[in-house]
Amino acid sequence: MDDTPVVVAARRTPIGTAGHAYKELTVDRLAAPVIAAVAADVPGRRAGDVVLGNCMGPGGNVARVSALAAGLGHEVPGLTVDRQCGSGLAAILVAGQAVRAGEADLVIAGGAESASTAPLRTFRGAAEPYERAPFTPDGHPDPDMGPAAEALAAAYGIGRDRQDAYACRSHARALAARQAGRFEQEIVPVGGRHDDQRPRPLREASLARLPAAFVAGGTVTAGNSSPVSDGAAAVAIVPEQLRAGLPGMRLVAGAVVGCDPGLPGWGPVPAIRRVLARTGVDMERVAAVEIVEAFAAQVLAVTDALGLDPLGGDDGRVCPDGGALALGHPWGATGAVVVTRLFSRLVRAAAPPGTLGLAAAAVGGGLGVAALFEVV
Numbered sequence: 359m360d361d362t363p364v365v366v367a368a369r370r371t372p373i374g375t376a377g378h379a380y381k382e383l384t385v386d387r388l389a390a391p392v393i394a395a396v397a398a399d400v401p402g403r404r405a406g407d408v409v410l411g412n413c414m415g416p417g418g419n420v421a422r423v424s425a426l427a428a429g430l431g432h433e434v435p436g437l438t439v440d441r442q443c444g445s446g447l448a449a450i451l452v453a454g455q456a457v458r459a460g461e462a463d464l465v466i467a468g469g470a471e472s473a474s475t476a477p478l479r480t481f482r483g484a485a486e487p488y489e490r491a492p493f494t495p496d497g498h499p500d501p502d503m504g505p506a507a508e509a510l511a512a513a514y515g516i517g518r519d520r521q522d523a524y525a526c527r528s529h530a531r532a533l534a535a536r537q538a539g540r541f542e543q544e545i546v547p548v549g550g551r552h553d554d555q556r557p558r559p560l561r562e563a564s565l566a567r568l569p570a571a572f573v574a575g576g577t578v579t580a581g582n583s584s585p586v587s588d589g590a591a592a593v594a595i596v597p598e599q600l601r602a603g604l605p606g607m608r609l610v611a612g613a614v615v616g617c618d619p620g621l622p623g624w625g626p627v628p629a630i631r632r633v634l635a636r637t638g639v640d641m642e643r644v645a646a647v648e649i650v651e652a653f654a655a656q657v658l659a660v661t662d663a664l665g666l667d668p669l670g671g672d673d674g675r676v677c678p679d680g681g682a683l684a685l686g687h688p689w690g691a692t693g694a695v696v697v698t699r700l701f702s703r704l705v706r707a708a709a710p711p712g713t714l715g716l717a718a719a720a721v722g723g724g725l726g727v728a729a730l731f732e733v734v
Contacts, residue, residue, distance in 0.1 A: 359460075359599055360597065360598040360599045361457060361458050361459070361460050361597040361598070361599065362458065362597065362598040362608055362609070363453070363454035363455075363457040363458050363595045363596070363597065363598075363608070363609040364595065364596055364597070364598050364601050364604075364606040364607065364608050364609070364734060365450075365593045365594065365595055365606050365607045365609065365697065365701060365705075365731065366399075366400055366594050366595070366596055366601060366604040366605070366606040367396045367399035367400055367593060367594040367606075367701075368396070368544060368591070368592070368593040368594075368697060368698040368701035368702070368705075369392050369395045369396050369399070369544055369545070369546050369591070369592060369593075369698065370392060370468075370544055370545060370546065370589065370590065370591035370592075370691075370694070370695055370698045371388055371391070371392055371545070371546055371548045371551075371589045371590045371591070372545055372547070372548065372551045372552065372553055372554045372555065372589070373554045373555065373556065373587050373588070373589035373685045373686035373688060373695070374474075374549075374551065374554075374555045374556075374587060374588045374589065374686065375555055375556055375585050375586070375587055375588075375686060376473040376474045376585070376586040376587055376588055377474055378474075378555060379549065379551055379555045379588070380472065380474055380548070380549055380551075380588040380589075381474040381475075381588075382474070382475070383472060383474070383475065383548070383549055383588065384416070384472055384475045385412060385415040385416070385420055385424075385470045385471065385472040385475065385476075385590075385690075386420060386423045386424045386427050386470075387427070387472075387548075388470050388471075388472055388548060388588060388589060388590040389410060389420070389421075389424035389427075389428075389468075389470035389590040389592070390424050390427035390428040391428070391546050391548050391590075392468065392470075392546050392548075392590045392591060392592045393408060393424055393425060393428035393430065393466055393468075393592050394428040394429060394430075395546040396466050396468075396592045396593065396594045397428065397430060397466060397594070399594060400464065400594045400596070400604070403463070403464045403596070404431075404434075404464065405425075405430055405434050405464050405465065405466050406434070406456075406461070406462030406463060406464055406465055407434065407435055407436065407437060407453070407456065407462055407465050407466075408421045408422070408424065408425040408428075408430065408434060408435075408436045408437070408465070408466045408467070409421060409436075409437045409438075409439060409449040409450075409452050409453045409456075409465060409466075409467040409468075410424060410436070410437075410438055410439065410446075410449055410467070410468060410469055410470055410592070410690070411438075411439045411440070411441065411444075411445025411446040411447070411448060411449040411468070411469030411470075411690040411691065411693060411694065412438050412439075412440065412445060412469060412470055412471060412690035413440060413442050413443070413445060413471060413689040413690045414471065414472075414473060414476035414689065414690070415438075415470075415471070415472065415476060415690070416476075416477050419436055419437075419438050420436075420438045420470065421436035421437050421438045422435060422436030422438075423436070424436070424470065425466075430466075437449075437452070439452060439469075440690075441614065441721055441725060441727065442493070442689060442721045442722045442723065442725070443650060443652060443687075443689050443692060443693070443719055443720065443721050443722060444614070444625075444693050444719040444720070444721040444725055444726070444727035445469050445689070445690040445691075445693060446468050446469025446591060446690060446691045446692055446693030446694030446695065446697075446719075447469075447612075447693025447694060447696065447697065447717060447718075447719050447727045447728075447729060448614060448693065448727050449467045449468060449469055449693075449694065450467045450468065450593060450595070450609075450612075450693070450694060450697055450729065451609075451612040451614070451727070451729060452467070453465035453466075453467035453595050454467075454595055454609040454612065457595050457596065457597050458597075460597075463596060463597065463600055464594060464595070464596050464600075465594075465595045466592050466593070466594055466595075467592065467593055467595060467694070468590065468591045468592030468593055468691065468694035468697075468698075469590065469591060469592075469688075469690040469691035469692070469693060469694045470589070470590035470591075470688070470690055470691050471587070471588060471589065471590070471688035471689045471690040471691050471692075472588050472688075473586045473587065473588055473688070473689070474588050479491075490502075493619060493622075493722045493723030493724075494619045494723055494724070498619055499618075499619050499620035500619060500723075501619075501620060501622075502572070503622070503652065503653075503722055504571055504572030504573075504578060504583065504653075505572045505573055506620070506621065506622050506623060506722075507572070507578045507583070507623055507652070507653035507655045507656050508570075508572050508573045508576045508577065508578045508655070509620065509621060510621050510623040510624060510653075510655055510656055510659050511576075511577050511578060511655035511659070513621060513659075514659040514662065514663075516577070516654075516655045516658045516659050516662075517577060518566075518577040518579075519562075519566075520654075520658055520669065521577055521578070521579075521582040521653075521654035521655050521658065522562050522565040522566060522579075522581065522582055522654070523562060523669055524582070524654040524657060524658060524668065524669060524683070525560065525565060525581055525582040525654045525683050526560045526561070526562050526565065527668070527669065527680075528651055528654075528677065528680040528681055528682075528683035528684040529557050529558060529559065529560045529680060529683070529684040530559070530560070530680075531677070531678055531679050531680040531684070532554070532557040532679060532680025532681075532684035532685055533557050533558070533559065533680075533684075534679075535679035535680060536553060536554070536557065540679055540702060541553070541554070541679075541702075543702065543706055544698050544699075544701070544702045544706070548590075554684075554685045554686065555686070556585060556587075556684060556685060556686050557680065557684040557685060560581070564581075565579065565581040565582065568580055568581045571583060577655065578653060578655055582653065582654040582655070582683070583652075583653050583654075583683070584651055584652050584653065584682040584683050584686065584687035585686050585687065586687070587682075587685075587686030587687050587688040588686075588688055589686065589688035589691050589692075589695070590688070590691050590694075591691050591694035591695045591697070591698045592694060593694065593697055593698065593701065595609070598734070601734070605705050605708075605733075605734070606705060606733075606734055607700065607701060607704060607705055607715065607731035607732065607733055607734065608731060608732045608733075608734045609729060609730075609731055610633075610637055610639075610714075610730040610731060610732050611633050611636050611637050611729070611730050612633065612727070612728065612729040612730070613629045613630075613632040613633045613636070613726075613727070613728050613729075614629065614725060614726070614727050615628045615629045615632060615725065615726050616724055616725055616726075617724045617725070617726060618724055619723050619724030620724070621724070622720055622721060622722050622723060622724045622725070623652070623653065623655070623656035623659060623660070623720045624659065624660070624663075624720070624726070625719075625720040625721055625724060625725050625726025625727070626649060626660045626718035626719065626720050626726045626727075626728060627660055627663045627664065627726065628726055629718060629726030629727055629728035630660075630664060630716065630718055630726075630728045632728070633716075633728045633729065633730050634730070637730055639714065639730065641664055641665060641666070643714055644675070644714045644715065644716050644730075645675065645704075645709070645713050645714055645715065646675060646700055646703050646704055646709075646713070646714075646715040646716070647666065647672075647675050647676045647677070647715070647716045647718075648676075648677055648681070648696035648697070648699050648700050648703075648715070648716070648717045648718075649661070649676065649677060649681070649696070649717075649718050649719070650681065650682050650687070650692050650693060650695075650696055650718070650719040650720065651677060651680075651681035651682040651683040651684075651687075652682060652687055652692075652720060653683075654683060656720055657676075657677075657681075660718070660720070661676060677699075678703075679699065679703070681696070681699075682695075692719065693717070693719045693727060696717045696718075696719065697717050697729070697731075700715040700716075700717055700731060703715065704731070704733050705733060709733050710733065711732075711733050711734055712732060712733060713732070713733040714730060714731070714732050714733075715730070715731045715732075715733075716728065716729070716730055716731075717729050717731070
């Protein structure tokens with residue numbers, strides 16, 4: 359009996375900039391259509407659970423609320439995962455573990471975020487809501503993500519020109535992918551939208567005129583940073599023994615690691631290295647890499663460390679259809695968006711069996727999440 363988890367369906371909403379396209383849609387109203395679409399992609403099967411990543415929602419077990427809203431039935435429970443920006447990918451790893459353990463024959467997993475409708479939180483007795491919860495306790499560094507990206511760029515010598523070039527590339531690739539129809543099969547129309555809201559033509563000369571956004575005299579700007587966004591993504595995971603000939607991606611291995619909370623953008627490096635070491639796979643064998651593009655500086659620091667050059671020889675391997683810089687960065691969902699992108703790049707594009715793909719995300723507070731998949 360082979361309980362190896364296999365992703366056999368993957369869908370996402372269009373991604374909207376917070377306060378714009380989906381400014382009135384709550385997180386469950388984003389997640390439910392995607393969950394329903396993924397369930398419809400594997401007809402005749404009943405989900406054993408729904409596992410969703412979410413960071414800033416209203417509580418109440420977003421996964422359970424979304425599963426009910428998707429019409430899956432009262433008997434489908436729901437688990438909500440919070441690993442911040444790695445939540446969607448971490449949820450997929452949790453679902454894979456349940457399938458591998460023989461506890462479920464179908465789990466729908468992913469993430470959802472509605473930054474537009476997330477509640478404001480206030481400590482008892484405080485006059486004003488707080489901006490975000492702490493990622494670390496007192497005595498540990500706890501930078502906001504913009505200054506943290508700036509610190510990573512300084513630590514690893516990631517200059518402004520490269521960051522702007524990468525941001526331009528992300529937007530150009532996303533626009534080209536949309537024009538070529540490479541997003542069509544993965545997108546579930548929501549709120550009257552069929553396309554991502556944000557990608558637009560950019561010029562490096564225009565980006566070069568933008569001021570530093572977080573640190574005076576720095577290199578990280580609004581143009582080479584991802585926007586706060588709304589969206590959802592989900593996948594269907596079944597054991598190999600019940601795949602019944604459906605094309606898919608085998609979940610080979612995953613890892614969640616900790617790193618210096620002062621440089622949280624570094625997290626994908628140790629996470630990816632752990633996955634590759636556990637599986638005995640060299641980076642040269644990985645055909646497709648999808649990294650959550652929170653900041654251009656962060657992506658370039660990670661790819662430099664891994665020996666990848668997305669602005670050169672690895673142009674076709676690393677986020678070749680753009681990423682969060684262009685599409686948007688819905689925190690709890692974004693780790694599932696990169697898996698959905700891998701599914702389109704590998705399974706929908708009919709890559710040969712055995713082709714390997716890698717997904718990874720950096721996480722506030724100093725975490726990294728990574729997963730290795732293989733086409734079956």
